[in-house]
Amino acid sequence: MAYDTIEFSLRDGVATLVLNRPDRLNSFNEAMHQEVRQALTEVQAAVEAGDCRALLLTGNGRGFCAGQDLSDRNVAPGDEMPDLGYSIETYYNPLIRTLTALPVPVVCAVNGVAAGAGANIALACDIVLAARSASFTQAFAKIGLVPDSGGTWQLPRQVGLARAKGLAMLGDKLGAEQAEAWGLIWRVVDDEGLRDEAARLAAHLATQPTRGLALIKQALNESGTNDLDTQLDLERDLQRQAGRTADYREGVAAFMEKRSPKFSGQ
Incomplete structure (x- = not known):
């Protein structure tokens, strides 16, 4: 299948899925949701066939993923408000469930900003590497929303309730080095070496039991x-x-x- 908003490949037991809307910081619109779902369907089939033993998820450009593309959510005065629960149930929840249940290791390379759902998609992966310049932001509170995509489940378990409340209610940026110190991610990598280091890690995991x-x-x-x-x-x-x-x-x-x-x- 040809993809427009992502890049996808499967080679030597490693599936690589790259979010590819760099001009929008790889934020999700409906087309990208559908293409990511299709790629993960291919991954699941390859896993069942024994052809895929690890998945690497990352993004092109200066951001990993800025969450939802809010241009898809702009509502004019007097218009009916969108049903955000429908979007979560249709797109984000299935994505998180798929990544969590996938019976192979999922490596995430966070190459820049990871905000909103983008941060929580990264946290749903098994091993997260982040560029030294990367940041994680629970941006929901700044527009009156609740962390989704598993954020309210992941954060208290990974950093404790006090820090989870601070991150969720203030929406402040958390730098990659602080995220590592708090146990939110596995390791920080210098920016120029992130993609190669993540690829090496995924390739190693693809040779393991x-x-x-x-x-x-x-x-x-x-x-x-x-x-x-x-x-x-x-x-x-x-x-x-x-x-x-x-x-x-x-x-x-x-x-x-x-x-x-x-x-x-x-």
Whole structure:
């Protein structure tokens, strides 16, 4: 499929999805929502076929994503107000659910401003790298809205309730280095090396035991709402699955034979 608002490729087990509306700081309009959904459908099919073992998400230009393109939301006096809940239910919630449930690692390279839904889409990914010049902004309060795209779920769990309230209610920019210090992202990278570093990380993850990584992702995602007993039972059940994979057998064999493992993703 030809894309206009994104770039998409699949090579050597890594799917790369690049938001490509740089003149609008990669903010979402309906066309980009539809193209991202189509690309993720291709990713899901490739994962099921064993052809995709990691996803890299980033943006072109000087911003990762400024959230919703507000030019699509401009309402003249007297016009009926838009149903923002419809937009969330139709576009943003399915996107967050797909990224969270995708059974391969999702790496996000934040190359500039990540604002509103753009910030929370990044936080829905598994490992987030950010350029040193990048920033994260919960811009919703500045226009009278509530953080969406999982923001009110992610922020308290990652930075604590006090910081989450400050970020959400003030809408201040959080620099990449502070985001790293607060545990909001994995690591800060110098601007000029971000894309290459993210590509190397995704390529590495694509050589690892894919099924085991998917089970790790599931366990960690469910831990936030499980009590200890439920989580212990989940670990038991997931470990049972992991122990029956070809990659586990290969990992043990490589350890015993003192060689590097060659994981198949199975």
